[in-house]
Amino acid sequence: MIDRRAFLGAGMAGAATLTFTSVWSQNAAPNFGAPTLPATGFKRMKLGAMEIIALNDGALRRPLGEEFVRNAPLEQVKALLASQNLPTDYVDIPFTPFLVVAPAGKFLIDTGFADNGPPTTGRLTANLAAAGFKPEDIDHVIISHFHGDHINGLRKKDGSLSFPKAKVHVPAPEHAFWFDDAKMNAAPPAAKGAFENARRVIGGLPAEQLVKFEPGAELAPGIRSEAAFGHTPGMSMVRVSSEGQQFVYVADVTNVPSLFARSPDWAVAFDMDAEMARQTRRRIFDMLVKDKTMAGGFHFPFPAIGSLETAGSGYQFKPVA
Template sequence: MPASTRRDLVRGVLAGGAVLGLGGRAGAAAALGGKQAPGFYRTRLGTCEITILNDGARSFPMPDRFVRNIPRDEALGAAQAAYMPPGQVTVPFNPTLINTGSKLILIDTGNGQVQGAPVGRLTANLAAAGIEPEDIDLVLLSHLHPDHTNGLKTADGALTFPKAEIRAAAPDWSFWMSDATMAQAADPVTQAYFANTRRVLGDLRDRIGTFAWGEEVAPGITALAAPGHTPGHTAFAVASGSDRLLVQSDVTNIPAFFLQHPDWHVMYDYDADQAQATRHRFYDMAAAEKALVVGYHFPFPSLGHVERDGPGYRLVPIAWSAAL
């Protein structure tokens, strides 16, 4: 191409860019959006509708014993491999809402409002999904850790879901609401959990019912024993027609750590050995069934399938679908 032709071509491109606002003074700068899209995702399960609701996520410097039974550098390597912020670990929070056609059932309630924290988004995302707190018929608590229970109350201490029946797993309620057991708690993390149950749930003792493992807590929803993370930690099986969803709650924390490495022990597990055994049992079942799994601490929209992968497992996330 002759030099004169090249010069003419470049001039034409630059002139076109100026007209389109790509250069020069002809275009105005676009304002930054500044906000993320609402965090909810829907899918169908037989005749049920499943909505995953994002309550936010926390990134924080990895504690020395975040994984109790491996060196911190190895855990940091897993975080780096998952592209988490340098030196930090990121934990998402995603409650599950099940619309059976006759009832709206919420499994876990998120962190509640925490001043200045990137969590507590459940009610805003419910509203974005077209659901008001008064619409919820039943709240099921998988266990009594703060990130699963504190959303029961608003910032002023009122009930977030005023018309809902609230139920917790009987063994977890018995453990965490026992003053005698609380007096025996030795480590600071467990002591803080006991203190939180008194602060958030103490005045709800007559309001919260319990359920047993193996019980059908609502039509098509069965409570599954999944102890270890807490003494009464519960997962749920949701069945509609031939479809089945496993709500794993906290069988594992973030999958880049404890799904890929099910023998690693997260600092939040009350009985680490029991939690390890539960992970293997639960994920062997999920992999054998090829069941859809939702994980409270999986990356949003926290739905996928679990497959065996050497000594551990891998998460195969669902493909995002714009249609139900």
């Protein structure tokens, strides 16, 4: 067993790596080539009177080391990948925000990197345009949690807002954690960058633009937040409902589904409370399987929309065609 306090520190340090692209891209590691990005970087799905659009922001190829799964031997991790005919030396991690086109407006869920990330990221604006939208069309941005790959796309490198007309909705407990000076001062040195990044991106938003919500709150008719704590202290997922149909955006309830859906008791390096994240993962995936609800995940393989089925002691993500 990993000591929970040590794990929280490791999780916070892992969260900090999302701020620094050199850590993500592992420049000193062997070069396994670039990830293959989808030829068409958006995918539409009708949901009653609404539309859900997956918008790929790119992907990163990350060498697979001992640190990525913190509570399983690397040989077991590689064996699980091999059993699915997947590479065992690296993992590809895609980044996929979602656009909900609803009667109440256009809601973008999470943002990717904008021009702040590695060269194989920052595709959101182009894929938004390919789907027929401009950044100025976005009425609302819903943030699931404050890790850099989810919030950095709110601002361009020059500090300007990527979605200038949008209200930015953030989970209140998530905001409280990252803006707590005592928590930042007590954090391991490697984790302080994540606190600083959250303050850089979120902190300067005008008061009338920033909306804090309690998990469980209805953000608009048919769009409701739900608590999904563990990966971060206040992470929230989003349930979209229209005309009897439902879609759930699970954010980072699982990172790479070929690992953490198939073995939901494993913990990715970025989970800040591993045990709570594990319980949340099983609770949410059990619900999605039972209710046969369509789901989307930020790090799911594109088109990042599909269903969850039971597979052994875990779950299998089945993407839509």
